[in-house]
Amino acid sequence: MKNAQKFAVLIWADKRKTDSQGMVPLYARITYLTKRTEISLGRKVDPKKWDAESGYLRGSGQDAREINACINDSIYGIRRAFEDLKRIEDFITAEKIKRKFTGEEVKHRMLLEVFDEHNNDLEKLLDKNFVRATLTKYKTVRKKTAEYIQFRYKKPDVYLESIDYAFVTGLEMYLKTEDKIEHNTAMRYIKNLKKIINLAVNNQWMSHNPFNLFKCTYNKVNRVELEWEEINQLAEYHFKVKRLAEVRDTFLFCCYTGYAFVDVDKLTPQHVVTGTDGVTWIKTTRTKTAIEANVPLIPQAIEIIERYVEHDARIIENRLLPVKSNQKMNAYLKEIGDLAGIEKVLTTHIARHTFATTVTLENDVPLETVSKMLGHTKLTTTQIYAKMKDKKVNRDMQALKARLLVNAEVVDEKLEEELV
Numbered sequence: 001m002k003n004a005q006k007f008a009v010l011i012w013a014d015k016r017k018t019d020s021q022g023m024v025p026l027y028a029r030i031t032y033l034t035k036r037t038e039i040s041l042g043r044k045v046d047p048k049k050w051d052a053e054s055g056y057l058r059g060s061g062q063d064a065r066e067i068n069a070c071i072n073d074s075i076y077g078i079r080r081a082f083e084d085l086k087r088i089e090d091f092i093t094a095e096k097i098k099r100k101f102t103g104e105e106v107k108h109r110m111l112l113e114v115f116d117e118h119n120n121d122l123e124k125l126l127d128k129n130f131v132r133a134t135l136t137k138y139k140t141v142r143k144k145t146a147e148y149i150q151f152r153y154k155k156p157d158v159y160l161e162s163i164d165y166a167f168v169t170g171l172e173m174y175l176k177t178e179d180k181i182e183h184n185t186a187m188r189y190i191k192n193l194k195k196i197i198n199l200a201v202n203n204q205w206m207s208h209n210p211f212n213l214f215k216c217t218y219n220k221v222n223r224v225e226l227e228w229e230e231i232n233q234l235a236e237y238h239f240k241v242k243r244l245a246e247v248r249d250t251f252l253f254c255c256y257t258g259y260a261f262v263d264v265d266k267l268t269p270q271h272v273v274t275g276t277d278g279v280t281w282i283k284t285t286r287t288k289t290a291i292e293a294n295v296p297l298i299p300q301a302i303e304i305i306e307r308y309v310e311h312d313a314r315i316i317e318n319r320l321l322p323v324k325s326n327q328k329m330n331a332y333l334k335e336i337g338d339l340a341g342i343e344k345v346l347t348t349h350i351a352r353h354t355f356a357t358t359v360t361l362e363n364d365v366p367l368e369t370v371s372k373m374l375g376h377t378k379l380t381t382t383q384i385y386a387k388m389k390d391k392k393v394n395r396d397m398q399a400l401k402a403r404l405l406v407n408a409e410v411v412d413e414k415l416e417e418e419l420v
Helices: 002-006 062-088 094-102 111-124 132-153 165-177 183-202 228-236 242-257 261-265 299-307 326-340 348-363 367-374 379-383 390-419
Strands: 007-013 024-032 035-045 272-274 280-282
Touching: 007 062, 024 062, 024 094, 035 062, 035 094, 062 094, 111 132, 111 183, 132 165, 132 183, 165 183, 228 242, 228 326, 228 348, 242 261, 242 299, 242 326, 242 348, 261 326, 326 348, 348 367, 367 379
Parallel strands: none
Antiparallel strands: 007 024, 024 035, 272 280
16 A cells, blocks of 8 residues: 555546647656656547546447557556566656656666766866866765765665755764764865765756755854964974974965965975065965965065075975975974974964964955965955954054044143143
């Protein structure tokens, strides 16, 4: 009874399509799990003889027997197609039953298969339309999605048509509870998966979009940066181990220039340019966005560059600084912070935050200028860093007090002159 409620075949005559002889075409309507589709039986009947309740043509003549035999064959063939699919398919739709009955060859796409095709196409466009960091991001999401499918469904892959809202919410729960990933990172992973699903929907490999009711939300992040006292404390600390000193210098260079790790990693001496006005710049483009990120160098950054003039990284590899891998950088930075007495957990991205806040905005460099040096495509992205610190508020208020005091003294002098 349960299966009967899920699956049904109805034969009906469509009187809306009555031809010039008054005949109407017959259709088989397949319903499964509340979804339906229709198949033309290629036959027409006299609507006066059609029994809509039974789904057969009334009468015992040759014409009626042939039509009713066609109806019986169609119903039997559709039911057999349904039974065959139940033996070989995990996910059945009314459309699949129809195509099985009509003999249409349809390839049912699978999620990770489409993911791999997307990533392969993206890899071919590296350095043209995309950067390697984008490919790495999609590969990470593909890996996480595969692990989730194996964990929840005990399968290596799933059909696109089987993906529903519960699949998406289940992935969110898996990332947060099993993978121990914080909320914002989980949302970024899911947002990348959404792009793959949109690709499938746009190519009509899926008839629905499970993300229609899902909204990616992000928690406000309290970004961490170093104060000048901490920057100087780190710069003045003497590291006995060479690799730690090199990592410290690379980190500080990022603090003084605002470059992300991937951008510093690709810098060569040729990126250092001295203008006609004698100002030394680094002129390059951001790896992430391919947007210009030209930065005039402050003395501390120039000093670090000069420190590595004779280093093998400069002479042999033509690299501006001896940059380690990102994984090693973050591991070494934790050790560096502990040794130098920095209580904050140092990461490569803290350096970029430090440049945007402590080094520039806190010293009254205009937001638009900071945005251009950071290589941001939108000013709103830079505004994330534009938070007021207590010390700047205090400094601004002290300046205001000084101006008010001067104004008050001027007023007093004028009053004295008038009295005299």
